[in-house]
Amino acid sequence: MVVTGCGAVSAVGATSAAFWQALLMGRSGIARLPRLVAAQLPVTVGGEVVAVPLDRADRDVVLANRAIDEALGVARLERSAVGFIWATGLDTYQEGDRGPVFRAAGSCFAALAHPFGEPRRMVAAACAAGTQAIGEAYWHVRAGHVDACVAGGSSCMLSPFYIIGFAALQALAADDGDDPSSACRPFDRRRHGFAVSDGAGGLVLESLEFARRRGAPVLAEIAGFGMSQDRYDLNRPPEDGSGAERCLRRAVEDAGLLPREVDAVNAHATGTRVGDLAEAAAIRRFFGNAWTSKPVSSLKGAIGHAMAAAGALEAVAAVETCRTGVVPPTVNLGEPDDGCELCHVIGRPRHDDVRTVLSASFGMGGQNAAVLFRRLP
Amino acid sequence: MIYLVAAAERRSADQLPDEPARLRRDFRRFNLPVQLALAAATDVLPAAEDPASMAVVSLAPCQNGSPELYRWAEAAIAAGSAGRFGATRMNPTHTLHVIDNLALSAFAIAYGTDGYCLGVGGAPGQAWSGLEIICNRLADGREREALLMAGDQAAVADATGSRGVALLFSARRRPYVALGRPVEFVAIEHRRRPAPQPVAAHAAAGLCDLLGALALRGGGPIAYEVPAEQTDGIDQVTVLLRVA
Known part of the structure; x- marks a missing residue:
């Protein structure tokens, strides 16, 4: 089982190459966000993806499609030729003229899934969903149910609703100094929570045999899940x-x-x-x-x-x-x-x-x- | 071979068994779709041989949240329009109402389940994905038993009309409790439609309708064609069953 394509959109870059370079440079995409400050939220830092405008109603779909397009482009495959196992995060609310407008994570998945072949499966596993989707695709391709699959996840949860919600659980890193980029400190003695961010990541998985037959680039093997x-x-x-x-x-x-x-x-x-x-x-x-x-x-x-x-x-x-x-x-x-x-x-x-x-x-x-x-x- | 062993539909979460105590204790923290899915699961579990090792597939509600959360969102948006978004506070319990794998986690905690566990999302037609995953896993011999559960609510602001459903499957030929005869799930067929059809997102409704159709049929093979609005709108889905 091999990976033949990758795509990434994140707070540190809008392509997988930019993402990887930023990681190697140790650069943080976490920043103090004026819209969170203006809303007087208890937490004002997050990892915003600037490549997709905030005011797009279909921002979740656009974000995901960027990562999917990149991964399929590298793998040289069309959507109709592959399955789709994807996680689109949690439901949310958007501001509407007459009160809250419910935005179901399932509607984002449905918008993404249509051009794909079988299977089209949505994974719901909270913070483990992206990895779980890749694992499901791995099992599916390994079992021979499908030749290739796009798998991964996307999320647009850097919203006031989730900031307030996760702040209530005391899970978020507050902006506590002059350097908001250092708000999130994994494993560190001074760590105090996570920073919510947006993003999308996708892989193309296929059998080694199928990849070699197509002359596709092999980036890595998936050995286990x-x-x-x-x-x-x-x-x-x-x-x-x-x-x-x-x-x-x-x-x-x-x-x-x-x-x-x-x-x-x-x-x-x-x-x-x-x-x-x-x-x-x-x-x-x-x-x-x-x-x-x-x-x-x-x-x-x-x-x-x-x-x-x-x-x-x-x-x-x-x-x-x-x-x-x-x-x-x-x-x-x-x-x-x-x-x-x-x-x-x-x-x-x-x-x-x-x-x-x-x-x-x-x-x-x-x-x-x-x-x-x-x-x- | 995959056999339906037991199934339950719930429209009320009022009556729960005393055990497991952990489930009873946590239950009031959950939103209604999750409560209904779990309540339905407790109804079928007496027929299970080993809940700790069974595969569990849980369908996320097609509309997560709760009336309490919706009222909070209304208040938050009103405050936000006045520039005071941050003045609103959320009850931490209500944060749980948006978590998509809540029923699965609550079930695993209550019953000690640590086998294959998957949360399937609330997009249209995913109920059939969940069913197909279970059929594949039992057919491949990865597990001997599997549970599929789901809970729906009619609308996020108003939970009336909600329901939950649970189906217990076995790789061993056993009679379906409701009919007293074995019901074999033979296959789930997909055919791409020439053009997309309108759909109504659901988690539990489609499975409840399948069970209703099963109850009305006598013995022999059944080709249950899923109503178009209960699919993902892309494929025509047919569930092939055989009642002994």
């Missing part, structure tokens, strides 16, 4: 990270590998107090004593938390890491917190000839998903 449920609490993971660790282990077992054969981890780490602690514990349990030499990085300090798109954008970065061997740094990580000890990539990218990357997402409610990417020999 795993999922698990925390079975613990709707709002927080178990402190020992046991649910997340089961997910990582299942992805590796699916690939027929051992944890020590994984070279690096693209972490979910959003910058929340409890989430990062549990994830660090999970990664240490997964690797055992080898954790001290396995580089881990989180993208959330750079691009924020793009919800349904988060796992898909991280998958794009994981593919690039497999291709280049380079692990991007965790932006805004200065001093790892007690309990967050890992082999962090701090300050600059790590050139390690990394070939196998585990990309993980841990969703609200305890739904976990992880995809194992590998450089094809």
Whole structure:
């Protein structure tokens, strides 16, 4: 199973190349947003995608289609020739002339899905949705139900509704200083929550045989997928990270590998107090004593938390890491917190000839998903 | 071979079993579509052999949220038009009402489920995707049992007319509780329509109608053609069943 196309639209770039370069440079797309300041919201920072105008009613569709177009362009495939397994985030409200206008995530999916072949499936797994969509596509293509599939996710949730909603859960990073770009600090001692962002990420998955027959570019292999449920609490993971660790282990077992054969981890780490602690514990349990030499990085300090798109954008970065061997740094990580000890990539990218990357997402409610990417020999 | 073992439809979430206690405790935090889906699931679970290892596919409500959340949004927009958006506060419980995988997570927490779990989104026609996923997984031998559950609400501002549904499937030939005879799901066929059809987004309604049609039929093969408005508007969908 291979990846033959990637597309990314994020707060740090409107193409996958721009996205990757920004990650390597350690640049953050988190900023203080005038519209949030003007609305007097409790949180005023976020990762805005400037490439698509804010006032477009179909902004969610346009954003997703940019990533899909890019991925299909690289893979040299048409929509009608591939399946579509995608996550479009959560329902929201928009301001209307006569009160709130409900905007269902399903209507965005329906607008995107029409030109595609079978299957057309919408995944709903909160923050794990993008990774889950890629995993579903992986299983689907591997089972021979379809030759190729576009998979990933998109999200337009950087709105007053979600800022207020997640602020009520005390999950968001406040703008607490002169440098709003440092609001989100995964694994850091001073971390205090995540920054909501918009974005879209997509992959084209197909069998190696189909890709070779078409002469398509092979960017990386998908070697395994795993999922698990925390079975613990709707709002927080178990402190020992046991649910997340089961997910990582299942992805590796699916690939027929051992944890020590994984070279690096693209972490979910959003910058929340409890989430990062549990994830660090999970990664240490997964690797055992080898954790001290396995580089881990989180993208959330750079691009924020793009919800349904988060796992898909991280998958794009994981593919690039497999291709280049380079692990991007965790932006805004200065001093790892007690309990967050890992082999962090701090300050600059790590050139390690990394070939196998585990990309993980841990969703609200305890739904976990992880995809194992590998450089094809 | 995939067999329907039990099914339940709920229009009220008033009566819940005492166990699992965790579900009873969390239940009032959920919005009505999630409550109805979970209530329907509790109705079919006595027929399950091992809830902890079964595959669970949960359909997100086609309209998430709740009347409470809608009223909050009204107040927030009114405040926003006066430049005071930030003055509004949200009850944290209501934030849960937009989470799309809430029923799935609540079920897994209550029943200790850690097998294949998937939340399918609330776009038109996704109920048949959920059904197809379950059929594929049981046919491939990945699980022995599977649960499909869904909850709908008629409108986000008014939850009247809401309903939930749950269907329990087995890879083992067992009688369908409602008919006392085995009901085999043979295939789900798709044919692309020449032109898109208008649709009505739903999660539970289509599955409830399928169960209603099944109850009216005698033995033998059934080709249940899903009404166009209950598909994604792109494909014609036919569910092939066989009642022993």
